[in-house]
Amino acid sequence: MSTAAEQFKKSIEVTRPQMNNLGQIEVDYNKPIDKDAPPVIQSIPLEHAYSEAALTLSLDGMKQTEALGNKYIFWHPFSGILVAVVASVYFHKNRLEMLPKVEEEGMWRYLLKNAMKNRETLGAGLMYIFIIGTITFKFLALINEDYFRGKIQQINDENGLSIFGFDVSKYILNDKYLNDKMILKNNVNIIVYRNTPIASIVLKTPTLNVEHEDDDLIEIEKRAFITSLSCRRVYLKSGILEDLVNWAKKRCLDLNDSIYETQNKITGQTVYANELIETLVFKTYSFEFGLEKLMKESGFTLQKLQKLDTKKRKLNALLNVIGVREKIWEITVPTKE
Template sequence: MSQAPTHLQGLMDEDAPPTIHTSSLTPELCEAALNLTIDFQRQKQSVANAAIMKHPITVGTIVSIIAAVSYWKLGWIYKRGGFALIKDSLEEVVGVVVLCTMVISTLLTVITRPTDVIKQRADRIVDESKPVFGVDLKEFAASRSKKFSQETASKADNTKVVIYRDTPIAVISLIDIPEMTNDEKFVTRITGAGVRKVYWKSGIIEDLIDFAVSRSGQLNNSKAPKILVLFEVLSTDAELKKVLIAKKFQKIESRPINDSKLLKLFGVHYEIYGLPLNVTKLSELELIDGKVGSTGSKRKT
Protein backbone atom coordinates (compact mmCIF):
# COMPACT_ATOMS: atom_id res chain seq x y z
CA MET A 1 0.00 0.00 0.00
CA SER A 2 1.26 3.48 -0.90
CA GLN A 3 2.72 5.31 2.08
CA ALA A 4 2.53 9.04 2.84
CA PRO A 5 5.92 10.81 2.55
CA THR A 6 7.56 11.87 5.80
CA HIS A 7 10.26 14.33 4.65
CA LEU A 8 12.27 14.26 7.87
CA GLN A 9 15.06 16.33 6.32
CA GLY A 10 14.02 17.46 2.84
CA LEU A 11 11.79 20.31 1.74
CA MET A 12 8.04 19.93 1.49
CA ASP A 13 5.95 20.21 -1.63
CA GLU A 14 5.40 23.96 -1.97
CA ASP A 15 2.57 23.33 -4.42
CA ALA A 16 0.55 21.44 -1.81
CA PRO A 17 -2.17 23.47 -0.05
CA PRO A 18 -0.88 25.05 3.21
CA THR A 19 -3.40 23.24 5.39
CA ILE A 20 -2.80 21.40 8.63
CA HIS A 21 -4.97 18.63 10.02
CA THR A 22 -4.77 15.48 12.11
CA SER A 23 -5.55 11.86 11.42
CA SER A 24 -5.72 8.63 13.33
CA LEU A 25 -3.32 5.89 12.27
CA THR A 26 -4.17 4.45 8.86
CA PRO A 27 -2.30 1.88 6.72
CA GLU A 28 -1.01 4.73 4.54
CA LEU A 29 0.43 6.57 7.54
CA CYS A 30 2.24 3.62 9.14
CA GLU A 31 5.66 4.32 7.64
CA ALA A 32 5.45 8.03 8.46
CA ALA A 33 4.38 7.35 12.05
CA LEU A 34 7.21 4.84 12.46
CA ASN A 35 9.88 7.11 10.95
CA LEU A 36 8.83 10.15 12.99
CA THR A 37 8.85 8.14 16.22
CA ILE A 38 12.24 6.53 15.57
CA ASP A 39 13.86 9.78 14.42
CA PHE A 40 12.58 11.60 17.51
CA GLN A 41 14.11 8.99 19.81
CA ARG A 42 17.39 9.01 17.90
CA GLN A 43 17.58 12.77 18.40
CA LYS A 44 17.52 12.13 22.14
CA GLN A 45 20.83 10.29 21.85
CA SER A 46 22.37 13.48 20.46
CA VAL A 47 20.85 15.44 23.35
CA ALA A 48 22.31 12.96 25.84
CA ASN A 49 25.73 13.10 24.17
CA ALA A 50 25.73 16.90 24.29
CA ALA A 51 24.87 16.83 28.00
CA ILE A 52 27.71 14.39 28.69
CA MET A 53 30.20 16.52 26.76
CA LYS A 54 29.20 19.65 28.68
CA HIS A 55 29.17 17.92 32.06
CA PRO A 56 31.58 19.44 34.63
CA ILE A 57 33.41 16.11 34.90
CA THR A 58 34.06 16.08 31.15
CA VAL A 59 35.07 19.73 31.00
CA GLY A 60 37.37 19.33 33.99
CA THR A 61 38.97 16.23 32.49
CA ILE A 62 39.58 17.98 29.16
CA VAL A 63 41.15 20.99 30.86
CA SER A 64 43.38 18.67 32.89
CA ILE A 65 44.44 16.79 29.75
CA ILE A 66 45.35 20.00 27.94
CA ALA A 67 47.26 21.31 30.95
CA ALA A 68 49.13 18.05 31.52
CA VAL A 69 50.10 17.52 27.88
CA SER A 70 51.09 21.16 27.46
CA TYR A 71 53.33 21.06 30.52
CA TRP A 72 54.81 17.73 29.47
CA LYS A 73 55.65 18.88 25.96
CA LEU A 74 56.17 22.62 26.42
CA GLY A 75 57.22 22.97 30.05
CA TRP A 76 60.87 23.30 29.08
CA ILE A 77 60.03 26.46 27.12
CA TYR A 78 58.82 28.20 30.24
CA LYS A 79 61.82 27.01 32.23
CA ARG A 80 64.36 28.20 29.65
CA GLY A 81 63.07 31.66 28.95
CA GLY A 82 59.32 31.94 28.83
CA PHE A 83 56.87 31.91 26.00
CA ALA A 84 59.06 34.10 23.80
CA LEU A 85 60.67 30.84 22.66
CA ILE A 86 57.37 29.51 21.30
CA LYS A 87 58.09 31.08 17.89
CA ASP A 88 61.10 28.82 17.61
CA SER A 89 59.15 25.77 18.78
CA LEU A 90 56.09 25.73 16.52
CA GLU A 91 56.61 22.06 15.74
CA GLU A 92 56.31 21.23 19.45
CA VAL A 93 53.17 23.39 19.73
CA VAL A 94 51.54 21.69 16.74
CA GLY A 95 52.43 18.33 18.26
CA VAL A 96 50.68 19.32 21.50
CA VAL A 97 47.55 20.39 19.61
CA VAL A 98 47.45 17.15 17.63
CA LEU A 99 48.05 14.98 20.70
CA CYS A 100 45.42 16.80 22.76
CA THR A 101 42.92 16.49 19.91
CA MET A 102 43.51 12.75 19.62
CA VAL A 103 43.26 12.12 23.36
CA ILE A 104 40.14 14.28 23.78
CA SER A 105 38.48 12.71 20.73
CA THR A 106 39.11 9.24 22.14
CA LEU A 107 37.80 10.32 25.53
CA LEU A 108 34.56 11.71 24.08
CA THR A 109 34.04 8.58 22.00
CA VAL A 110 34.44 6.34 25.04
CA ILE A 111 32.19 8.31 27.39
CA THR A 112 29.37 8.73 24.83
CA ARG A 113 29.45 5.15 23.54
CA PRO A 114 26.99 3.90 26.21
CA THR A 115 24.27 6.17 24.76
CA ASP A 116 24.12 3.87 21.72
CA VAL A 117 21.54 1.93 23.72
CA ILE A 118 19.11 4.82 23.08
CA LYS A 119 19.49 4.44 19.32
CA GLN A 120 19.26 0.66 19.58
CA ARG A 121 16.03 0.97 21.51
CA ALA A 122 14.62 3.25 18.81
CA ASP A 123 15.68 0.89 16.02
CA ARG A 124 13.93 -2.05 17.70
CA ILE A 125 10.58 -0.34 17.10
CA VAL A 126 10.80 -1.44 13.45
CA ASP A 127 10.33 -5.08 14.48
CA GLU A 128 8.54 -4.45 17.77
CA SER A 129 5.98 -1.80 16.88
CA LYS A 130 2.98 -3.24 18.71
CA PRO A 131 4.09 -2.18 22.22
CA VAL A 132 4.40 1.39 20.92
CA PHE A 133 1.45 1.75 18.54
CA GLY A 134 -0.88 -0.93 19.86
CA VAL A 135 -0.88 -2.65 16.45
CA ASP A 136 1.77 -4.40 14.38
CA LEU A 137 2.58 -1.73 11.80
CA LYS A 138 3.79 -4.20 9.17
CA GLU A 139 0.51 -6.13 9.31
CA PHE A 140 -1.56 -2.96 9.57
CA ALA A 141 0.21 -1.30 6.62
CA ALA A 142 -0.19 -4.42 4.47
CA SER A 143 -3.94 -4.49 5.02
CA ARG A 144 -5.92 -3.35 2.00
CA SER A 145 -9.23 -3.31 3.81
CA LYS A 146 -10.60 -0.31 5.69
CA LYS A 147 -12.86 -2.63 7.68
CA PHE A 148 -10.75 -3.48 10.68
CA SER A 149 -11.93 -5.21 13.82
CA GLN A 150 -13.33 -2.90 16.46
CA GLU A 151 -10.31 -3.58 18.68
CA THR A 152 -7.82 -2.75 15.91
CA ALA A 153 -9.71 0.39 14.94
CA SER A 154 -9.77 1.53 18.57
CA LYS A 155 -6.03 0.98 18.96
CA ALA A 156 -5.37 2.85 15.71
CA ASP A 157 -7.34 5.77 17.14
CA ASN A 158 -4.81 5.92 19.99
CA THR A 159 -2.25 7.32 17.54
CA LYS A 160 -2.60 10.84 16.17
CA VAL A 161 -0.65 12.09 13.16
CA VAL A 162 -0.33 15.79 12.28
CA ILE A 163 -0.24 16.44 8.53
CA TYR A 164 0.93 19.71 6.94
CA ARG A 165 1.01 20.30 3.19
CA ASP A 166 0.03 16.67 2.69
CA THR A 167 3.13 15.59 4.67
CA PRO A 168 3.09 13.95 8.13
CA ILE A 169 5.19 16.12 10.46
CA ALA A 170 4.33 14.87 13.96
CA VAL A 171 2.88 11.89 15.78
CA ILE A 172 1.96 10.68 19.24
CA SER A 173 0.87 7.22 20.41
CA LEU A 174 -0.88 6.05 23.54
CA ILE A 175 -1.65 2.68 25.11
CA ASP A 176 -3.58 1.68 28.22
CA ILE A 177 -1.79 -0.18 31.02
CA PRO A 178 -4.15 -2.92 32.30
CA GLU A 179 -1.69 -4.20 34.91
CA MET A 180 -1.65 -0.78 36.60
CA THR A 181 -5.37 -0.08 36.22
CA ASN A 182 -7.92 -0.81 38.93
CA ASP A 183 -11.39 0.32 40.02
CA GLU A 184 -10.00 3.58 41.38
CA LYS A 185 -7.47 4.49 38.70
CA PHE A 186 -7.18 4.14 34.92
CA VAL A 187 -3.58 4.31 33.66
CA THR A 188 -2.32 5.10 30.17
CA ARG A 189 1.16 5.70 28.82
CA ILE A 190 2.44 7.82 25.95
CA THR A 191 4.65 5.26 24.24
CA GLY A 192 5.75 7.11 21.15
CA ALA A 193 6.08 10.69 20.00
CA GLY A 194 7.80 12.46 17.17
CA VAL A 195 7.93 15.99 15.82
CA ARG A 196 9.95 17.10 12.85
CA LYS A 197 12.70 19.23 14.41
CA VAL A 198 11.80 22.43 12.55
CA TYR A 199 8.29 22.35 14.09
CA TRP A 200 9.34 21.61 17.67
CA LYS A 201 8.63 25.14 18.93
CA SER A 202 5.39 25.51 16.96
CA GLY A 203 3.19 24.15 19.75
CA ILE A 204 2.40 20.88 17.98
CA ILE A 205 3.86 18.73 20.76
CA GLU A 206 1.60 20.51 23.26
CA ASP A 207 -1.44 19.76 21.09
CA LEU A 208 -0.45 16.12 20.80
CA ILE A 209 -0.08 15.79 24.56
CA ASP A 210 -3.55 17.32 24.91
CA PHE A 211 -4.84 14.66 22.53
CA ALA A 212 -3.24 11.92 24.64
CA VAL A 213 -4.90 13.30 27.76
CA SER A 214 -8.29 13.60 26.07
CA ARG A 215 -7.99 10.14 24.54
CA SER A 216 -7.19 8.71 27.97
CA GLY A 217 -10.53 10.06 29.15
CA GLN A 218 -12.31 8.42 26.23
CA LEU A 219 -10.65 5.07 26.91
CA ASN A 220 -11.56 5.27 30.59
CA ASN A 221 -15.17 6.06 29.66
CA SER A 222 -15.91 7.26 33.22
CA LYS A 223 -15.23 3.80 34.66
CA ALA A 224 -12.57 4.92 37.15
CA PRO A 225 -12.74 8.18 39.15
CA LYS A 226 -9.08 8.95 38.48
CA ILE A 227 -6.82 8.81 35.43
CA LEU A 228 -3.03 8.77 35.30
CA VAL A 229 -1.20 9.56 32.05
CA LEU A 230 2.47 8.49 32.04
CA PHE A 231 5.31 9.68 29.81
CA GLU A 232 8.90 8.39 29.96
CA VAL A 233 11.62 10.89 29.00
CA LEU A 234 15.40 11.11 29.17
CA SER A 235 16.80 13.07 32.10
CA THR A 236 18.84 15.14 29.63
CA ASP A 237 15.81 16.14 27.52
CA ALA A 238 15.30 19.56 29.11
CA GLU A 239 12.99 20.88 26.37
CA LEU A 240 10.49 18.02 26.57
CA LYS A 241 10.54 18.07 30.37
CA LYS A 242 9.81 21.80 30.27
CA VAL A 243 6.74 21.11 28.11
CA LEU A 244 5.54 18.36 30.45
CA ILE A 245 5.96 20.51 33.55
CA ALA A 246 4.00 23.30 31.85
CA LYS A 247 1.28 20.72 31.25
CA LYS A 248 1.24 19.94 34.99
CA PHE A 249 2.98 16.57 34.65
CA GLN A 250 4.89 15.58 37.77
CA LYS A 251 8.04 13.53 38.04
CA ILE A 252 7.13 10.19 39.60
CA GLU A 253 10.34 8.18 39.52
CA SER A 254 13.68 7.63 37.82
CA ARG A 255 15.11 4.41 36.43
CA PRO A 256 18.47 3.53 34.87
CA ILE A 257 18.78 3.03 31.13
CA ASN A 258 20.97 -0.02 31.70
CA ASP A 259 23.80 -1.10 33.99
CA SER A 260 26.27 1.45 32.59
CA LYS A 261 28.17 3.15 35.41
CA LEU A 262 29.22 5.91 33.01
CA LEU A 263 25.62 6.90 32.27
CA LYS A 264 24.90 6.86 35.99
CA LEU A 265 27.96 9.03 36.65
CA PHE A 266 26.79 11.62 34.12
CA GLY A 267 23.20 11.55 35.33
CA VAL A 268 21.72 10.06 32.15
CA HIS A 269 18.65 8.00 32.98
CA TYR A 270 14.95 7.71 32.25
CA GLU A 271 12.41 9.74 34.20
CA ILE A 272 8.74 8.84 34.46
CA TYR A 273 6.37 11.81 34.46
CA GLY A 274 2.70 11.46 35.28
CA LEU A 275 -0.39 13.63 34.94
CA PRO A 276 -3.10 12.77 37.49
CA LEU A 277 -6.64 13.66 36.41
CA ASN A 278 -9.99 13.56 38.13
CA VAL A 279 -13.18 12.51 36.35
CA THR A 280 -15.63 15.12 37.60
CA LYS A 281 -18.57 14.37 35.31
CA LEU A 282 -19.49 11.84 32.68
CA SER A 283 -16.59 11.74 30.20
CA GLU A 284 -15.26 15.09 31.43
CA LEU A 285 -11.76 15.64 32.79
CA GLU A 286 -10.14 18.35 34.80
CA LEU A 287 -7.65 19.61 32.21
CA ILE A 288 -5.10 22.37 32.47
CA ASP A 289 -5.60 25.77 30.90
CA GLY A 290 -4.23 26.23 27.41
CA LYS A 291 -4.50 28.31 24.30
CA VAL A 292 -5.50 27.21 20.84
CA GLY A 293 -2.62 25.17 19.51
CA SER A 294 -0.81 25.18 16.22
CA THR A 295 -3.03 22.47 14.78
CA GLY A 296 -6.06 24.65 15.40
CA SER A 297 -7.56 22.30 17.98
CA LYS A 298 -9.08 24.02 20.96
CA ARG A 299 -7.95 22.84 24.34
CA LYS A 300 -10.37 22.31 27.18
CA THR A 301 -10.14 24.58 30.18
Protein backbone atom coordinates (compact mmCIF):
# COMPACT_ATOMS: atom_id res chain seq x y z
CA MET A 1 0.00 0.00 0.00
CA SER A 2 1.42 3.40 -1.00
CA THR A 3 2.19 6.02 1.62
CA ALA A 4 0.40 9.35 1.90
CA ALA A 5 3.46 11.10 0.43
CA GLU A 6 3.50 8.76 -2.59
CA GLN A 7 -0.22 9.28 -3.14
CA PHE A 8 0.24 13.05 -2.94
CA LYS A 9 3.08 12.97 -5.49
CA LYS A 10 0.97 10.84 -7.81
CA SER A 11 -1.95 13.28 -7.57
CA ILE A 12 0.17 16.21 -8.79
CA GLU A 13 2.00 14.36 -11.56
CA VAL A 14 1.78 16.07 -14.93
CA THR A 15 2.39 14.80 -18.40
CA ARG A 16 5.78 15.37 -20.00
CA PRO A 17 6.31 16.26 -23.64
CA GLN A 18 6.38 13.24 -25.91
CA MET A 19 9.49 12.74 -28.03
CA ASN A 20 9.98 10.66 -31.15
CA ASN A 21 12.94 8.36 -31.82
CA LEU A 22 14.99 11.34 -33.05
CA GLY A 23 14.58 13.14 -29.75
CA GLN A 24 12.12 15.70 -31.14
CA ILE A 25 9.15 17.09 -29.25
CA GLU A 26 5.99 15.71 -30.85
CA VAL A 27 3.40 18.43 -31.30
CA ASP A 28 0.01 18.11 -32.94
CA TYR A 29 -1.19 21.63 -33.71
CA ASN A 30 -4.61 20.29 -34.64
CA LYS A 31 -5.23 19.45 -30.99
CA PRO A 32 -5.60 21.81 -28.01
CA ILE A 33 -2.72 22.22 -25.57
CA ASP A 34 -2.51 19.55 -22.86
CA LYS A 35 -4.35 21.02 -19.86
CA ASP A 36 -2.58 18.57 -17.54
CA ALA A 37 0.88 19.90 -18.45
CA PRO A 38 2.46 22.39 -16.01
CA PRO A 39 1.13 25.95 -16.68
CA VAL A 40 4.61 27.30 -17.27
CA ILE A 41 5.60 29.67 -20.07
CA GLN A 42 9.26 29.91 -21.00
CA SER A 43 11.52 31.41 -23.64
CA ILE A 44 14.23 29.12 -25.02
CA PRO A 45 16.79 29.17 -27.85
CA LEU A 46 16.78 26.54 -30.58
CA GLU A 47 17.33 23.46 -28.43
CA HIS A 48 17.74 20.19 -30.29
CA ALA A 49 14.45 18.76 -29.04
CA TYR A 50 12.53 21.75 -30.43
CA SER A 51 14.21 22.08 -33.85
CA GLU A 52 11.50 20.18 -35.74
CA ALA A 53 8.78 22.13 -33.90
CA ALA A 54 10.52 25.44 -34.74
CA LEU A 55 10.46 24.58 -38.44
CA THR A 56 6.79 23.56 -38.15
CA LEU A 57 5.93 26.88 -36.47
CA SER A 58 7.63 28.80 -39.29
CA LEU A 59 5.63 26.87 -41.89
CA ASP A 60 2.44 27.39 -39.91
CA GLY A 61 3.13 31.13 -39.97
CA MET A 62 3.27 31.00 -43.78
CA LYS A 63 -0.05 29.12 -43.87
CA GLN A 64 -1.66 31.78 -41.67
CA THR A 65 -0.38 34.44 -44.07
CA GLU A 66 -1.95 32.52 -46.95
CA ALA A 67 -5.28 32.52 -45.11
CA LEU A 68 -5.04 36.29 -44.58
CA GLY A 69 -4.42 36.63 -48.32
CA ASN A 70 -7.64 34.77 -49.09
CA LYS A 71 -9.55 37.00 -46.66
CA TYR A 72 -8.07 40.07 -48.35
CA ILE A 73 -9.15 38.79 -51.77
CA PHE A 74 -12.70 38.07 -50.57
CA TRP A 75 -13.23 41.57 -49.11
CA HIS A 76 -11.28 43.44 -51.78
CA PRO A 77 -13.20 46.31 -53.53
CA PHE A 78 -12.57 44.39 -56.74
CA SER A 79 -15.20 41.90 -55.56
CA GLY A 80 -17.78 44.67 -55.12
CA ILE A 81 -16.95 46.17 -58.50
CA LEU A 82 -17.28 42.75 -60.12
CA VAL A 83 -20.71 42.22 -58.52
CA ALA A 84 -21.85 45.66 -59.71
CA VAL A 85 -20.67 45.03 -63.28
CA VAL A 86 -22.22 41.56 -63.48
CA ALA A 87 -25.48 42.85 -62.00
CA SER A 88 -25.67 45.79 -64.38
CA VAL A 89 -25.04 43.57 -67.42
CA TYR A 90 -27.60 40.99 -66.31
CA PHE A 91 -30.37 43.40 -65.41
CA HIS A 92 -29.76 45.43 -68.55
CA LYS A 93 -30.65 42.33 -70.57
CA ASN A 94 -33.34 41.18 -68.15
CA ARG A 95 -35.20 44.31 -67.17
CA LEU A 96 -37.42 44.35 -64.10
CA GLU A 97 -41.10 45.21 -64.37
CA MET A 98 -41.83 48.04 -61.93
CA LEU A 99 -45.42 48.30 -60.73
CA PRO A 100 -46.95 51.73 -60.10
CA LYS A 101 -46.76 52.97 -56.52
CA VAL A 102 -50.02 53.59 -54.66
CA GLU A 103 -49.98 56.99 -52.96
CA GLU A 104 -50.57 55.76 -49.40
CA GLU A 105 -48.37 52.70 -49.88
CA GLY A 106 -45.16 52.49 -47.76
CA MET A 107 -41.75 52.16 -49.38
CA TRP A 108 -40.96 48.70 -47.97
CA ARG A 109 -44.34 47.37 -49.02
CA TYR A 110 -43.81 48.83 -52.50
CA LEU A 111 -40.36 47.20 -52.81
CA LEU A 112 -41.69 43.87 -51.55
CA LYS A 113 -44.54 43.98 -54.09
CA ASN A 114 -42.08 44.56 -56.95
CA ALA A 115 -39.75 41.87 -55.66
CA MET A 116 -42.56 39.34 -55.69
CA LYS A 117 -43.54 40.46 -59.20
CA ASN A 118 -39.94 39.94 -60.44
CA ARG A 119 -38.99 37.05 -58.17
CA GLU A 120 -37.92 34.77 -61.02
CA THR A 121 -35.74 37.42 -62.66
CA LEU A 122 -34.23 38.50 -59.32
CA GLY A 123 -33.60 34.90 -58.26
CA ALA A 124 -31.86 34.04 -61.51
CA GLY A 125 -29.84 37.27 -61.31
CA LEU A 126 -28.65 36.60 -57.76
CA MET A 127 -27.69 33.05 -58.71
CA TYR A 128 -25.80 34.36 -61.74
CA ILE A 129 -23.93 36.93 -59.65
CA PHE A 130 -23.14 34.31 -56.97
CA ILE A 131 -21.71 31.85 -59.50
CA ILE A 132 -19.53 34.45 -61.26
CA GLY A 133 -18.33 35.86 -57.92
CA THR A 134 -17.50 32.41 -56.53
CA ILE A 135 -15.58 31.39 -59.65
CA THR A 136 -13.57 34.64 -59.61
CA PHE A 137 -12.78 34.40 -55.89
CA LYS A 138 -11.81 30.75 -56.17
CA PHE A 139 -9.53 31.50 -59.11
CA LEU A 140 -7.71 34.31 -57.27
CA ALA A 141 -7.57 32.23 -54.08
CA LEU A 142 -5.94 29.38 -56.01
CA ILE A 143 -3.28 31.79 -57.32
CA ASN A 144 -2.70 33.04 -53.77
CA GLU A 145 -2.51 29.46 -52.52
CA ASP A 146 -0.07 28.53 -55.29
CA TYR A 147 2.16 31.48 -54.36
CA PHE A 148 2.46 30.53 -50.69
CA ARG A 149 2.51 26.78 -51.29
CA GLY A 150 5.51 27.40 -53.52
CA LYS A 151 7.28 29.22 -50.68
CA ILE A 152 6.35 26.51 -48.19
CA GLN A 153 7.58 23.82 -50.57
CA GLN A 154 10.88 25.65 -51.01
CA ILE A 155 11.39 25.87 -47.24
CA ASN A 156 10.59 22.16 -46.90
CA ASP A 157 12.90 21.16 -49.76
CA GLU A 158 15.85 23.04 -48.27
CA ASN A 159 14.97 22.01 -44.70
CA GLY A 160 14.67 25.59 -43.47
CA LEU A 161 18.03 26.81 -44.80
CA SER A 162 16.74 30.21 -45.96
CA ILE A 163 15.04 30.82 -42.61
CA PHE A 164 17.49 29.45 -40.05
CA GLY A 165 20.72 29.80 -42.01
CA PHE A 166 21.42 26.06 -41.84
CA ASP A 167 19.90 22.72 -42.78
CA VAL A 168 17.60 21.91 -39.85
CA SER A 169 17.57 18.20 -40.72
CA LYS A 170 21.30 18.02 -39.90
CA TYR A 171 20.57 19.38 -36.43
CA ILE A 172 17.67 16.97 -35.96
CA LEU A 173 19.93 14.01 -36.82
CA ASN A 174 22.89 15.30 -34.80
CA ASP A 175 22.25 17.17 -31.55
CA LYS A 176 25.86 18.42 -31.51
CA TYR A 177 25.64 20.01 -34.97
CA LEU A 178 25.36 23.56 -33.57
CA ASN A 179 27.91 23.17 -30.79
CA ASP A 180 30.37 25.43 -32.64
CA LYS A 181 27.61 27.53 -34.19
CA MET A 182 25.92 28.80 -31.04
CA ILE A 183 25.18 32.14 -32.68
CA LEU A 184 22.64 30.38 -34.92
CA LYS A 185 21.09 28.49 -32.05
CA ASN A 186 20.73 31.67 -30.00
CA ASN A 187 19.30 33.62 -32.94
CA VAL A 188 16.07 31.69 -32.45
CA ASN A 189 13.61 32.36 -29.65
CA ILE A 190 10.84 29.83 -29.01
CA ILE A 191 7.97 30.43 -26.59
CA VAL A 192 6.89 27.21 -24.90
CA TYR A 193 3.65 27.00 -22.92
CA ARG A 194 2.53 23.83 -21.14
CA ASN A 195 5.33 21.89 -22.86
CA THR A 196 4.06 23.06 -26.28
CA PRO A 197 5.90 25.49 -28.59
CA ILE A 198 3.33 28.20 -29.35
CA ALA A 199 5.39 30.98 -30.99
CA SER A 200 8.84 31.62 -32.40
CA ILE A 201 11.05 34.17 -34.08
CA VAL A 202 14.16 33.58 -36.19
CA LEU A 203 16.85 36.22 -36.59
CA LYS A 204 19.38 36.07 -39.39
CA THR A 205 22.48 38.10 -38.48
CA PRO A 206 25.77 38.73 -40.36
CA THR A 207 27.13 35.20 -39.96
CA LEU A 208 29.40 32.95 -41.93
CA ASN A 209 27.72 30.76 -44.51
CA VAL A 210 27.47 27.57 -42.47
CA GLU A 211 27.12 25.35 -45.52
CA HIS A 212 30.26 26.83 -47.14
CA GLU A 213 32.48 27.77 -44.21
CA ASP A 214 35.68 27.47 -46.22
CA ASP A 215 34.67 30.16 -48.70
CA ASP A 216 37.19 33.00 -48.68
CA LEU A 217 35.00 35.58 -50.38
CA ILE A 218 31.75 36.15 -48.55
CA GLU A 219 29.78 39.33 -48.92
CA ILE A 220 29.12 40.88 -45.53
CA GLU A 221 25.82 42.67 -45.06
CA LYS A 222 25.46 44.87 -42.00
CA ARG A 223 21.79 44.04 -41.64
CA ALA A 224 19.88 41.53 -39.57
CA PHE A 225 16.66 39.99 -40.87
CA ILE A 226 13.64 38.59 -39.06
CA THR A 227 13.14 35.62 -41.36
CA SER A 228 10.24 34.09 -39.45
CA LEU A 229 7.71 35.39 -36.94
CA SER A 230 4.93 33.00 -36.04
CA CYS A 231 2.40 32.31 -33.33
CA ARG A 232 -0.47 29.89 -32.93
CA ARG A 233 -3.65 31.67 -33.95
CA VAL A 234 -5.30 31.41 -30.52
CA TYR A 235 -2.46 33.42 -28.92
CA LEU A 236 -2.18 36.18 -31.53
CA LYS A 237 -3.90 38.75 -29.29
CA SER A 238 -1.76 37.92 -26.25
CA GLY A 239 1.10 40.29 -27.12
CA ILE A 240 3.59 37.48 -27.78
CA LEU A 241 4.50 38.79 -31.23
CA GLU A 242 5.34 42.19 -29.77
CA ASP A 243 7.56 40.51 -27.16
CA LEU A 244 9.33 38.50 -29.86
CA VAL A 245 10.02 41.59 -31.99
CA ASN A 246 11.41 43.35 -28.90
CA TRP A 247 13.59 40.30 -28.27
CA ALA A 248 15.00 40.58 -31.83
CA LYS A 249 15.82 44.26 -31.27
CA LYS A 250 17.58 43.48 -28.00
CA ARG A 251 19.43 40.55 -29.59
CA CYS A 252 20.87 42.92 -32.20
CA LEU A 253 21.97 45.33 -29.45
CA ASP A 254 23.62 42.52 -27.50
CA LEU A 255 25.51 41.29 -30.56
CA ASN A 256 26.71 44.81 -31.28
CA ASP A 257 27.80 45.34 -27.67
CA SER A 258 29.71 42.05 -27.69
CA ILE A 259 32.04 43.44 -30.36
CA TYR A 260 33.41 45.97 -27.88
CA GLU A 261 34.07 43.43 -25.14
CA THR A 262 37.67 42.48 -24.37
CA GLN A 263 36.82 38.81 -24.48
CA ASN A 264 34.39 38.60 -27.35
CA LYS A 265 31.71 36.06 -26.51
CA ILE A 266 30.93 35.52 -30.17
CA THR A 267 34.42 34.75 -31.47
CA GLY A 268 34.61 31.29 -33.00
CA GLN A 269 30.88 30.99 -33.33
CA THR A 270 30.49 31.87 -37.01
CA VAL A 271 29.96 35.60 -36.67
CA TYR A 272 32.09 38.45 -38.00
CA ALA A 273 33.32 40.01 -34.77
CA ASN A 274 34.21 43.28 -36.50
CA GLU A 275 30.88 43.86 -38.21
CA LEU A 276 28.10 45.80 -36.51
CA ILE A 277 24.41 45.34 -37.23
CA GLU A 278 23.19 48.68 -38.51
CA THR A 279 19.57 47.86 -39.36
CA LEU A 280 16.96 45.23 -38.51
CA VAL A 281 14.71 44.26 -41.43
CA PHE A 282 11.34 42.51 -41.61
CA LYS A 283 9.03 41.79 -44.54
CA THR A 284 5.23 41.74 -44.44
CA TYR A 285 2.51 41.58 -47.08
CA SER A 286 0.09 44.42 -47.74
CA PHE A 287 -2.82 42.46 -46.25
CA GLU A 288 -1.08 41.74 -42.91
CA PHE A 289 -2.63 44.74 -41.19
CA GLY A 290 -1.94 43.43 -37.68
CA LEU A 291 1.78 43.03 -38.36
CA GLU A 292 1.87 46.42 -40.08
CA LYS A 293 0.46 48.01 -36.92
CA LEU A 294 3.00 46.09 -34.83
CA MET A 295 5.87 47.32 -37.01
CA LYS A 296 4.82 50.95 -36.60
CA GLU A 297 4.37 50.59 -32.85
CA SER A 298 7.78 48.91 -32.60
CA GLY A 299 9.56 51.82 -34.30
CA PHE A 300 10.01 50.32 -37.75
CA THR A 301 9.55 52.46 -40.84
CA LEU A 302 8.38 51.35 -44.28
CA GLN A 303 11.38 51.46 -46.62
CA LYS A 304 10.11 49.71 -49.71
CA LEU A 305 6.88 48.62 -51.34
CA GLN A 306 7.40 46.08 -54.10
CA LYS A 307 5.29 43.92 -56.38
CA LEU A 308 5.34 40.13 -56.26
CA ASP A 309 7.89 38.46 -58.52
CA THR A 310 6.22 37.11 -61.65
CA LYS A 311 9.25 35.41 -63.26
CA LYS A 312 8.48 31.91 -61.99
CA ARG A 313 4.72 32.32 -61.60
CA LYS A 314 3.21 34.54 -64.28
CA LEU A 315 -0.22 34.49 -62.66
CA ASN A 316 1.19 36.44 -59.70
CA ALA A 317 0.56 39.43 -61.96
CA LEU A 318 -3.15 39.10 -61.08
CA LEU A 319 -2.31 39.38 -57.36
CA ASN A 320 -0.29 42.48 -58.20
CA VAL A 321 -3.34 43.91 -59.99
CA ILE A 322 -5.48 43.70 -56.83
CA GLY A 323 -2.79 45.38 -54.77
CA VAL A 324 -0.88 42.53 -53.10
CA ARG A 325 2.56 43.91 -52.27
CA GLU A 326 5.61 43.04 -50.20
CA LYS A 327 6.44 45.67 -47.58
CA ILE A 328 10.00 45.98 -46.32
CA TRP A 329 10.28 47.47 -42.83
CA GLU A 330 13.51 48.62 -41.18
CA ILE A 331 14.67 50.02 -37.87
CA THR A 332 18.11 51.44 -37.08
CA VAL A 333 20.07 49.50 -34.46
CA PRO A 334 21.97 51.88 -32.16
CA THR A 335 25.74 51.40 -31.87
CA LYS A 336 28.38 52.80 -29.57
CA GLU A 337 30.31 55.83 -30.75
